Amino acid sequence: MINAFDSGKLDHLPDATAALIRRRERVLGASYRLFYDDPVYLDRGEGVFLYGPDGAAYLDVYNNVPCVGHCHPRVVEAVTRQMGRLNTHTRYLTDMVVDYAERLTALFPASLSQVMLTCTGSEAIDLALRIARSHIGAMGVIVTENAYHGVTTAASELSPSLGDGVPLGVHIRTIPAPDSFRDDPETMGETFAAHVRAAIADLKRHGAAPAALLFDTVFSSDGVVTDPIGFIKPAVAAIREAGGLFIADEVQPGFGRTGTAMWGFARHGVEPDLVALGKPMGNGTPIAGVVGRPALFDEFARRTRYFNTFGGNPVSCAAALAVLDILRDEKLMENAATVGAYMRAGLRDLAKSFERMGDIRGDGLFIAAEFVSDPVAKTPDAALAGRVVNELRQRRILISASGKAGNSLKIRPPLPFSTEHADMLLDGMKAALAAA
Amino acid sequence: MINAFDSGKLDHLPDATAALIRRRERVLGASYRLFYDDPVYLDRGEGVFLYGPDGAAYLDVYNNVPCVGHCHPRVVEAVTRQMGRLNTHTRYLTDMVVDYAERLTALFPASLSQVMLTCTGSEAIDLALRIARSHIGAMGVIVTENAYHGVTTAASELSPSLGDGVPLGVHIRTIPAPDSFRDDPETMGETFAAHVRAAIADLKRHGAAPAALLFDTVFSSDGVVTDPIGFIKPAVAAIREAGGLFIADEVQPGFGRTGTAMWGFARHGVEPDLVALGKPMGNGTPIAGVVGRPALFDEFARRTRYFNTFGGNPVSCAAALAVLDILRDEKLMENAATVGAYMRAGLRDLAKSFERMGDIRGDGLFIAAEFVSDPVAKTPDAALAGRVVNELRQRRILISASGKAGNSLKIRPPLPFSTEHADMLLDGMKAALAAA
Numbered sequence: 001m002i003n004a005f006d007s008g009k010l011d012h013l014p015d016a017t018a019a020l021i022r023r024r025e026r027v028l029g030a031s032y033r034l035f036y037d038d039p040v041y042l043d044r045g046e047g048v049f050l051y052g053p054d055g056a057a058y059l060d061v062y063n064n065v066p067c068v069g070h071c072h073p074r075v076v077e078a079v080t081r082q083m084g085r086l087n088t089h090t091r092y093l094t095d096m097v098v099d100y101a102e103r104l105t106a107l108f109p110a111s112l113s114q115v116m117l118t119c120t121g122s123e124a125i126d127l128a129l130r131i132a133r134s135h136i137g138a139m140g141v142i143v144t145e146n147a148y149h150g151v152t153t154a155a156s157e158l159s160p161s162l163g164d165g166v167p168l169g170v171h172i173r174t175i176p177a178p179d180s181f182r183d184d185p186e187t188m189g190e191t192f193a194a195h196v197r198a199a200i201a202d203l204k205r206h207g208a209a210p211a212a213l214l215f216d217t218v219f220s221s222d223g224v225v226t227d228p229i230g231f232i233k234p235a236v237a238a239i240r241e242a243g244g245l246f247i248a249d250e251v252q253p254g255f256g257r258t259g260t261a262m263w264g265f266a267r268h269g270v271e272p273d274l275v276a277l278g279k280p281m282g283n284g285t286p287i288a289g290v291v292g293r294p295a296l297f298d299e300f301a302r303r304t305r306y307f308n309t310f311g312g313n314p315v316s317c318a319a320a321l322a323v324l325d326i327l328r329d330e331k332l333m334e335n336a337a338t339v340g341a342y343m344r345a346g347l348r349d350l351a352k353s354f355e356r357m358g359d360i361r362g363d364g365l366f367i368a369a370e371f372v373s374d375p376v377a378k379t380p381d382a383a384l385a386g387r388v389v390n391e392l393r394q395r396r397i398l399i400s401a402s403g404k405a406g407n408s409l410k411i412r413p414p415l416p417f418s419t420e421h422a423d424m425l426l427d428g429m430k431a432a433l434a435a436a
Numbered sequence: 437m438i439n440a441f442d443s444g445k446l447d448h449l450p451d452a453t454a455a456l457i458r459r460r461e462r463v464l465g466a467s468y469r470l471f472y473d474d475p476v477y478l479d480r481g482e483g484v485f486l487y488g489p490d491g492a493a494y495l496d497v498y499n500n501v502p503c504v505g506h507c508h509p510r511v512v513e514a515v516t517r518q519m520g521r522l523n524t525h526t527r528y529l530t531d532m533v534v535d536y537a538e539r540l541t542a543l544f545p546a547s548l549s550q551v552m553l554t555c556t557g558s559e560a561i562d563l564a565l566r567i568a569r570s571h572i573g574a575m576g577v578i579v580t581e582n583a584y585h586g587v588t589t590a591a592s593e594l595s596p597s598l599g600d601g602v603p604l605g606v607h608i609r610t611i612p613a614p615d616s617f618r619d620d621p622e623t624m625g626e627t628f629a630a631h632v633r634a635a636i637a638d639l640k641r642h643g644a645a646p647a648a649l650l651f652d653t654v655f656s657s658d659g660v661v662t663d664p665i666g667f668i669k670p671a672v673a674a675i676r677e678a679g680g681l682f683i684a685d686e687v688q689p690g691f692g693r694t695g696t697a698m699w700g701f702a703r704h705g706v707e708p709d710l711v712a713l714g715k716p717m718g719n720g721t722p723i724a725g726v727v728g729r730p731a732l733f734d735e736f737a738r739r740t741r742y743f744n745t746f747g748g749n750p751v752s753c754a755a756a757l758a759v760l761d762i763l764r765d766e767k768l769m770e771n772a773a774t775v776g777a778y779m780r781a782g783l784r785d786l787a788k789s790f791e792r793m794g795d796i797r798g799d800g801l802f803i804a805a806e807f808v809s810d811p812v813a814k815t816p817d818a819a820l821a822g823r824v825v826n827e828l829r830q831r832r833i834l835i836s837a838s839g840k841a842g843n844s845l846k847i848r849p850p851l852p853f854s855t856e857h858a859d860m861l862l863d864g865m866k867a868a869l870a871a872a
Binding site for chain 2: 017020021026029030039040041071075079084085086090091093094095097102113118121122126130152154156165166279283284286297298300302304306307308315316
């Protein structure tokens with residue numbers, strides 16, 4: 001795992017931190033891993049800041065879940081109000097789930113007019129897979145080579161970024177992700193589509209067939225690839241020619257983070273068949289879902305009984321509705337565009353005098369800075385990226401790394417991030433680069 | 437689906453209800469189904485009552501999720517306080533997840549000393565399957581013939597109650613559930629174990645092997661089977677003889693509902709290898725998890741990276757901690773034992789003059805009343821059960837039905853259910869039986 005704490009190294013940590021880690025390791029399964037060489041102990045959050053029990057403030061430039069800011073009072077109030085009034089499931093009639101579904105689907109193209117709500121992005125991906133596979137009558141799914149789509153059995157079988165310990169499914173095919181730092185922008189889209197076609201051919205050669213092409217529309221875990229706009233079109237066309245569906249994983253880019261559009265697919269001018277939503281949807285309250293074409297949902301419902309006990313509960317919907325209100329009222333998508341552009345320009349300035357920061361890319365407040373040991377050969381340098389992440393942490397600035405080689409910084413703050421906050425990051429980055 | 441509304445029959449409904457159903461059908465996927473011939477429109481909940489927008493009060497004798505009562509003020513307060521303070525994930529250190537994990541695991545046998553937290557029971561079952569299958573190195577799972585274990589791809593493949601439209605997995609074997617109404621109590625446990633052994637033999641005959649025996653320890657969807665105490669022991673021994681694990685699905689019986697013990701497996705004096713928890717855990721706040729033996733978690737972590745973004749977040753843990761406090765302070769397990777016994781006695785009295793209510797069974801506040809067309813032949817009568825459910829709904833008492841034939845009433849109220857509430861149910865039941 002990128003940026004993982006080695007639990008053998010407790011000795012140099014503050015006593016309170018080490019003591020809590022020891023308690024954690026006794027009662028939580030060993031899969032629980034901490035970030036950083038020096039893990040961050042948190043007690044409080046507000047806006048784009050997190051605070052330790054000692055009052056130390058950390059600038060959050062990493063967390064996309066609290067998209068409208070940590071502990072936003074309007075979300076807290078909406079949840080408190082609804083929790084004190086009614087929290088039940090969708091086999092009774094309640095206003096809240098319908099109000100939210102109407103508001104949410106209004107943000108999509110007309111063809112994607114219905115939603116099914118779950119609690120996590122993993123559940124949303126898993127449901128989208130069930131719908132697509134049932135519709136096509138085939139199990140094949142094509143994903144990128146460092147994709148991450150979730151932790152259910154089915155989602156993990158098509159999440160190669162989880163590593164060799166998690167076997168890919170028999171009918172899963174991986175293809176190289178687009179790489180705007182190394183590929184020719186003129187041909188990148190066609191190359192990606194050619195990989196899709198090759199995977200389709202390979203599935204067919206094995207007597208299988210593709211149900212879907214599934215990718216994150218900003219390729220987060222493949223290192224963040226956003227441009228050129230429209231480059232995903234040929235790949236989407238290729239899966240449709242073969243009779244398969246295109247499932248957009250919007251768990252990362254969704255809800256305005258890219259600044260350019262509410263959804264990553266919309267930036268590129270394509271319409272998916274199914275869209276999986278997650279992380280930022282409820283600002284931390286567990287809610288996720290699948291938006292899609294009614295014909296697909298109708299067919300699935302005819303064949304299959306599906307009910308998600310907590311999915312669409314009024315409290316989660318109240319949180320999610322407040323998020324939509326805040327995104328609109330505080331113009332956070334617009335802010336993401338402005339501040340993101342400012343931050344990328346600042347990072348590019350820094351890169352001029354630090355040539356091993358070889359590429360700055362992204363859109364809005366989803367930014368990657370890629371480190372290389374040789375700027376000409378573009379050789380990935382994960383160790384350097386890791387040192388920068390930990391140097392920033394020592395300066396109380398939280399980010400992480402991403403990509404197949406783990407050599408790209410992942411810069412992805414809560415959306416109320418201002419140019420002042422960007423300056424704090426840029427100052428910290430300058431010092432971190434000097435020290436790393 | 438049992439007790440489902442037929443969406444073609446809108447005309448006889450109140451205008452506001454019909455209007456909301458029409459809006460719902462436009463924006464929610466067709467899988468969303470409502471209960472009852474006359475769906476219930478809800479606006480508010482408190483304790484064991486739910487209220488419509490018109491103020492009409494419904495006695496809730498069905499919902500197990502709000503286990504400490506609808507909108508319990510201590511849960512609302514705990515969530516409000518934590519949401520305004522910090523909500524983040526487990527890759528940072530926070531107190532709340534450790535505090536909760538310590539409190540939760542203290543309620544288990546010493547061998548089951550660790551937990552991994554998820555958001556839903558489906559995710560918990562799916563994770564338990566991943567751990568078991570990875571440990572054993574085999575895919576086989578044995579479940580009961582009308583089992584329900586969740587809606588992820590992997591969970592649905594071993595949930596035969598979802599119907600023929602959801603194919604069982606290749607290595608899933610179903611066995612007849614125990615049936616305390618028809619089986620000889622002296623041999624029921626051995627018969628159940630013999631079915632387990634036969635399924636193991638069949639898996640082996642197909643070149644496969646059993647990873648686990650998985651069942652709900654009160655067999656909720658098989659019609660609720662709780663007695664005789666200890667009858668599951670031979671089946672658990674059978675899977676272990678074959679080298680497989682026993683996974684207890686405690687999503688339904690867990691957290692004291694049976695009155696006799698905190699967990700269904702504990703009633704029977706067995707120790708599972710893994711335990712899946714869900715629904716009542718956070719009183720409606722999405723939280724679930726797997727409790728198990730540390731050696732299993734250690735092995736899984738060595739092989740597999742697993743992280744659940746919302747799993748173990750401080751807000752969900754605060755809700756779950758409040759639930760444990762309330763269960764203890766309000767002595768709700770003890771209440772379940774007392775009121776459950778009172779209710780079963782009252783139902784048995786009613787059955788004396790209504791012999792088609794052929795069996796009353798269960799423990800604590802998990803009770804089934806089984807309807808038959810012929811009390812001697814014990815022929816299931818689902819239509820009668822359905823009429824009773826709808827007659828009760830007309831009297832504003834909410835229950836549902838269960839079992840392979842759908843002929844058993846499922847009586848499963850929030851735990852602060854008093855003898856006065858039981859009297860309301862019994863009066864309503866008497867009238868419903870007369871009218872059905």
